[in-house]
């Protein structure tokens with residue numbers, strides 16, 4: 402298949418490389434010329450603009466967007482709009498909000514597939530897990546590319562109509578937040594607890610046959626190996642947050658209780674106070690108020 406890829410960052414380059422490796426022809430565009438050059442080195446045809454990319458594709462265009470979620474997707478679709486018709490297929494492989502994907506599917510002249518992508522840069526070797534929403538015929542059309550970009554035929558699936566791919570990915574990310582939080586809590590207790598433990602060793606033993614083994618736990622093992630058992634200079638601050646926020650908003654709307662995912666998100670926001678959490682500081686001062694307990698003071 403001839404595939405246009407727009408957005409050639411950490412994830413888009415992998416879409417390019419895995420598609421090329423499977424024998425597809427790729428035309429690649431990014432606002433960043435260096436990213437285009439990297440794709441060209443890998444064997445893609447470099448495009449100088451979106452118009453150029455479209456000109457190089459055949460009559461039935463197959464285009465994969467891997468730009469940051471939000472405005473970049475809308476801007477790209479606006480530029481593509483006049484070049485597209487109902488025989489074309491556009492995939493958005495980023496972490497777009499599912500309601501944005503439903504809106505885009507309605508307004509895009511091409512068939513639109515919202516594709517939740519999981520696996521991160523490690524997917525370069527392994528392939529991704531792809532959760533796809535949109536019309537069946539467009540999914541079937543794209544199957545050879547999905548086979549290449551995913552771990553294989555079992556690494557992708559059509560979840561349902563427009564929006565469902567990004568909906569499933571949104572909830573996947575909520576699960577990711579909660580899993581990260583629970584591993585974090587367990588290792589925190591091991592670190593602060595009564596034995597002087599080598600946490601890389603603990604993670605390694607758990608990763609070999611334990612009930613809680615997983616890829617995230619392998620990444621915990623890697624983190625302790627590379628940063629040290631006390632995590633060295635890693636700061637108490639977690640960035641990100643949009644996909645977890647959407648998951649919690651959806652849970653509130655659907656009245657489905659998700660206490661673990663909600664707490665993981667709250668912990669993430671709580672990590673961002675520059676000078677300590679106001680609520681924790683007030684709780685500390687209140688302990689003095691009611692119990693004359695000592696108040697730890699900052700410098």
Ligand SMILES: NC(=O)C1=CN([C@@H]2O[C@H](COP(=O)(O)OP(=O)(O)OC[C@H]3O[C@@H](n4cnc5c(N)ncnc54)[C@H](O)[C@@H]3O)[C@@H](O)[C@H]2O)C=CC1
Nearest residue numbers: 408409410411412431432433467468469470473495496521
């Ligand atoms: N990094 C990760 O682990 C994962 C990322 N994603 C999602 O995949 C999407 C891409 O992520 P990354 O590759 O990590 O981001 P990135 O920041 O590494 O790459 C984004 C690329 O898009 C380009 N770009 C931005 N606006 C553009 C435009 N209007 N036209 C053309 N190119 C444009 C940038 O120059 C950059 O090269 C995001 O939606 C992200 O949330 C999904 C799963 C995992």
Ligand SMILES: O=C(CO)[C@H](O)[C@H](O)COP(=O)(O)O
Nearest residue numbers: 496519520641642643644645
């Ligand atoms: O989708 C992903 C992994 O599955 C991306 O890495 C995403 O950025 C993770 O979400 P956040 O940035 O909120 O931690």
